[in-house]
Amino acid sequence: MAESSTLAQTIRDIVQRHQKLPTRLLQILREVQDRLTWLSTEAINVVAEELGISPAKVRSVAEFYSFLYTAPRGSYDILFSDNITDRMLGNRELLHYLADRLGVAINGTRADGRVSVGTTSCTGMCDQGPAALVNGYALTRLTKPRLDRIVELVNAKTPLEQWPREFFEVVSNIRRADILLGRHFADGAALRAVLKRGPEAILEEMVKSGLRGQGGAGFKSAAKWQSCRNAPGEVKYVVCNADEGEPGTFKDRVLMQDYADLVFEGMTVCGRVIGARQGFVYLRGEYRYMVDALKATLQRRREAGLLGAAILGDASFEFDIDIHLGAGAYVCGEESALIESLEGKHGVPRIRPPFPTTHGYLNKPTVVNNVETFASAAKIAVEGGNWFASRGTAESKGTKLLSLSGDCERPGIYEYPFGVTVRQVLEDCGARDAQGIQMAGPAGHMISAKLFDRRICFEDLATGGSFMVFDQRRDILDGIRNFAHFFVHESCGFCTPCRVGTSLMRDLVDKVHTGHGTRADLEEMRKLGQIMRVASHCGLGQTAPNPVLDSLDQFPESYERRLRSTAFEPAFDMNAALEQARWLTGRTDPDAYLDEEILSRAMP
Amino acid sequence: MSEEPRFTLDGRTVPFQDGQTIMAAALAAGIYIPHLCFNPEFTPHGSCRVCLVKVNGRMQASCTTPAAAGQVVQSEIDEVREIRRGLLQMLFVEGNHVCPACEKSGACQLQAVAYYVGMLAPHYTHFYPRRPVDASHPDALIDFNRCILCELCVRASREVDGKNVFAVQGRGIKAHLVVNTPSGKLGATDFSLSDKAAQVCPTGTILSKHSGYEIPIGQRLYDRKPINVVGDVAALAVSKGGRRHD
Numbered sequence: 001m002a003e004s005s006t007l008a009q010t011i012r013d014i015v016q017r018h019q020k021l022p023t024r025l026l027q028i029l030r031e032v033q034d035r036l037t038w039l040s041t042e043a044i045n046v047v048a049e050e051l052g053i054s055p056a057k058v059r060s061v062a063e064f065y066s067f068l069y070t071a072p073r074g075s076y077d078i079l080f081s082d083n084i085t086d087r088m089l090g091n092r093e094l095l096h097y098l099a100d101r102l103g104v105a106i107n108g109t110r111a112d113g114r115v116s117v118g119t120t121s122c123t124g125m126c127d128q129g130p131a132a133l134v135n136g137y138a139l140t141r142l143t144k145p146r147l148d149r150i151v152e153l154v155n156a157k158t159p160l161e162q163w164p165r166e167f168f169e170v171v172s173n174i175r176r177a178d179i180l181l182g183r184h185f186a187d188g189a190a191l192r193a194v195l196k197r198g199p200e201a202i203l204e205e206m207v208k209s210g211l212r213g214q215g216g217a218g219f220k221s222a223a224k225w226q227s228c229r230n231a232p233g234e235v236k237y238v239v240c241n242a243d244e245g246e247p248g249t250f251k252d253r254v255l256m257q258d259y260a261d262l263v264f265e266g267m268t269v270c271g272r273v274i275g276a277r278q279g280f281v282y283l284r285g286e287y288r289y290m291v292d293a294l295k296a297t298l299q300r301r302r303e304a305g306l307l308g309a310a311i312l313g314d315a316s317f318e319f320d321i322d323i324h325l326g327a328g329a330y331v332c333g334e335e336s337a338l339i340e341s342l343e344g345k346h347g348v349p350r351i352r353p354p355f356p357t358t359h360g361y362l363n364k365p366t367v368v369n370n371v372e373t374f375a376s377a378a379k380i381a382v383e384g385g386n387w388f389a390s391r392g393t394a395e396s397k398g399t400k401l402l403s404l405s406g407d408c409e410r411p412g413i414y415e416y417p418f419g420v421t422v423r424q425v426l427e428d429c430g431a432r433d434a435q436g437i438q439m440a441g442p443a444g445h446m447i448s449a450k451l452f453d454r455r456i457c458f459e460d461l462a463t464g465g466s467f468m469v470f471d472q473r474r475d476i477l478d479g480i481r482n483f484a485h486f487f488v489h490e491s492c493g494f495c496t497p498c499r500v501g502t503s504l505m506r507d508l509v510d511k512v513h514t515g516h517g518t519r520a521d522l523e524e525m526r527k528l529g530q531i532m533r534v535a536s537h538c539g540l541g542q543t544a545p546n547p548v549l550d551s552l553d554q555f556p557e558s559y560e561r562r563l564r565s566t567a568f569e570p571a572f573d574m575n576a577a578l579e580q581a582r583w584l585t586g587r588t589d590p591d592a593y594l595d596e597e598i599l600s601r602a603m604p
Numbered sequence: 605m606s607e608e609p610r611f612t613l614d615g616r617t618v619p620f621q622d623g624q625t626i627m628a629a630a631l632a633a634g635i636y637i638p639h640l641c642f643n644p645e646f647t648p649h650g651s652c653r654v655c656l657v658k659v660n661g662r663m664q665a666s667c668t669t670p671a672a673a674g675q676v677v678q679s680e681i682d683e684v685r686e687i688r689r690g691l692l693q694m695l696f697v698e699g700n701h702v703c704p705a706c707e708k709s710g711a712c713q714l715q716a717v718a719y720y721v722g723m724l725a726p727h728y729t730h731f732y733p734r735r736p737v738d739a740s741h742p743d744a745l746i747d748f749n750r751c752i753l754c755e756l757c758v759r760a761s762r763e764v765d766g767k768n769v770f771a772v773q774g775r776g777i778k779a780h781l782v783v784n785t786p787s788g789k790l791g792a793t794d795f796s797l798s799d800k801a802a803q804v805c806p807t808g809t810i811l812s813k814h815s816g817y818e819i820p821i822g823q824r825l826y827d828r829k830p831i832n833v834v835g836d837v838a839a840l841a842v843s844k845g846g847r848r849h850d
């Protein structure tokens with residue numbers, strides 16, 4: 001009784017702090033879970049009651065996001081980043097090591113409720129892995145000695161604040177800087193420019209700059225801003241997409257950590273241009289470690305007259321920024337799913353058209369841009385469009401931040417003018433022995449050595465920034481399998497081809513990977529991939545088959561050396577099915593196993 | 605009199621009004637495009653993807669794509685049919701569809717569309733999910749095994765009945781239909797067979813309890829004529845084997 005009334009009071013306080021706004025549901029659930037370690041039915045019911053919405057709606061949000069739990073979870077929740085780059089750095093061994101030492105099953109919670117250990121999609125620390133999260137806070141450069149120390153800290157119930165700071169250290173590893181990262185930027189310079197020259201002139205500079213969306217799709221940013229500016233309505237919004245969920249990319253992390261002023265300034269310029277007074281940063285949950293610092297930066301900007309009411313003393317220039325934290329859902333990087341999530345809902349992509357520029361956040365005109373796009377826009381406002389357009393190629397102006405990871409000597413952030421060749425990048429990062437690159441992440445393309453002279457730009461190889469190197473020692477199929485599992489985990493489940501197709505594809509890849517695949521399975525993968533590509537509702541499902549389809553063309557040998565000679569292999573493995581019977585009867589003699597020969601002849 | 609805008613669908617000219625989708629315009633012109641989550645009485649959803657057509661060379665869901673003058677739309681071509689067949693196969697292996705034993709068999713939209721697109725076998729490996737049946741309601745039965753997540757019942761209950769009885773929860777392949785009560789049981793809701801939500805399911809998920817297998821094989825809704833001729837089960841009267849409430 002006493003316990004449940006304190007639970008209700010805890011939740012009431014949290015909901016109150018969020019002004020009982022249903023748009024804050026995701027933030028509320030995050031905070032409730034921080035206090036209670038998981039979201040019980042009771043907790044969900046109280047949240048629903050306080051917000052005046054149905055418990056089913058609250059639960060649909062709670063069940064959608066990976067970092068929200070509707071079953072008990074340990075007070076210390078440790079999730080290993082499970083991107084292929086973490087695997088290259090040996091994360092699986094560390095995962096088992098830690099689970100053993102803590103006496104907890106993987107994906108389980110210890111009986112005393114103290115600790116849970118599991119895995120999660122790429123946490124964006126590929127240049128300093130193996131990485132993990134503890135209660136959402138990033139752990140980097142894990143080693144066995146570090147894990148030994150963590151075991152002690154957990155067993156001693158040491159609060160996270162008292163863990164060694166260096167466990168949480170996130171370095172930026174900027175290896176090559178060009179116009180975006182290299183040149184000094186004076187806070188407020190872009191705001192002064194937009195005040196002095198007016199929104200039209202800044203838009204004109206944006207047009208001249210040729211800047212294209214740096215999130216990967218490459219839509220002309222000036223056109224997006226213009227369309228939102230023209231859209232009818234008094235209330236408009238600016239949204240910065242800092243979801244950065246594409247495995248292998250971490251450039252937005254570095255921008256938010258080291259260049260937050262530049263990003264906020266770009267958002268504020270955008271606000272002035274389109275006529276918005278409110279902006280949001282949608283920050284992926286994996287980056288919660290930087291929330292306090294970002295809030296402090298926002299506060300500093302307010303105090304310096306660079307944010308809030310009467311910016312630079314001009315009463316007509318009002319703009320503020322709020323930070324929304326995601327909770328583990330790659331699909332929420334898709335702009336319309338992101339908006340749904342910002343509204344406090346589960347992140348299912350909307351039907352487009354209408355597009356966010358006319359019907360975005362709360363159905364108001366909204367610009368959604370990537371972090372790097374806003375940073376570039378701030379520079380363009382100061383230095384001019386021609387300055388920006390002097391770098392890059394005909395169709396891809398300016399520079400691109402690449403996140404380099406995998407098999408190279410110097411992983412980190414590399415800023416290049418668009419048009420740089422893959423080969424050049426490999427040389428610069430010290431990747432001597434590359435057999436292939438996963439370009440633009442699992443949703444992008446796999447490039448074999450034959451294609452290393454291709455150029456990184458929208459005319460040739462478009463990318464949001466992920467660049468994962470596989471050297472000759474690697475089995476490409478390990479990567480493909482990792483990506484296939486990633487998409488199963490991240491599909492939102494709304495549409496048939498992605499919801500079901502990602503699972504079917506994973507099963508086929510697993511089948512080949514474990515040596516049970518045949519040529520017919522490869523053909524099946526192509527057909528299935530084609531359905532997913534053309535029939536899916538959003539970019540997630542449309543690109544999910546890319547790794548398989550690309551590697552079938554570029555690395556056929558990785559598949560072929562694993563194939564069975566038979567033309568057909570049933571998905572149902574009769575011998576494996578008999579395993580339980582053998583175990584129960586304690587039989588290990590040869591007669592207890594089916595003859596593979598006979599079996600394969602019996603099959604059609 | 606101003607000229608109505610038009611597009612072509614498999615070579616036929618289809619007039620449309622501003623704001624109409626390709627599906628709505630085709631329907632008005634009496635042309636069938638197979639579909640499951642679409643029902644003209646509700647806001648389009650675009651999740652089943654079965655109504656996919658090729659619009660100026662690009663595959664798009666006809667239920668959510670606005671019609672535009674001069675569009676060249678292709679529907680009954682092999683390339684599209686093959687994809688639709690794949691989608692139907694996915695839906696069949698995702699759930700547990702034991703057609704010969706199902707009360708809805710013969711009057712099931714899922715089954716009829718599967719026949720229409722030429723699906724002969726499920727082809728993919730079955731998932732065999734475990735989904736318990738809910739028989740807690742005095743008049744209705746929910747067999748979740750047959751649910752294809754079209755959310756028509758969700759929309760009907762929310763938009764028409766004003767009851768909000770159903771919801772979808774979970775992400776990805778774990779997405780599933782739930783009943784919106786603490787116990788998750790239909791019996792604890794004010795759901796009734798006369799609700800709109802009881803009449804829109806394109807599969808045999810939501811069924812009436814007190815009657816069953818009344819129409820002999822051979823005379824069921826889709827036994828003699830295909831769905832493009834007969835129409836959707838949800839749009840038909842009781843006597844034709846459609847709604848079986850009241």
Ligand SMILES: Cc1cc2nc3c(=O)[nH]c(=O)nc-3n(C[C@H](O)[C@H](O)[C@H](O)COP(=O)(O)O)c2cc1C
Nearest residue numbers: 213214215241243244245333334335369370373539
């Ligand atoms: C599944 C999926 C995930 C995405 N994730 C991101 C992301 O993490 N960050 C991002 O900026 N854009 C992401 N996008 C692209 C956005 O939808 C959108 O195009 C972008 O934010 C627009 O900003 P830009 O024009 O500045 O690139 C994603 C798209 C899809 C389909």
Ligand code: SF4
Nearest residue numbers: 492494495498538541
């Ligand atoms: S393709 Fe479909 S199921 Fe996949 S994430 Fe997009 S909307 Fe969801």
Ligand code: SF4
Nearest residue numbers: 751752754755757805
């Ligand atoms: S129960 Fe029927 S109407 Fe409801 S979502 Fe499932 S298939 Fe659609």
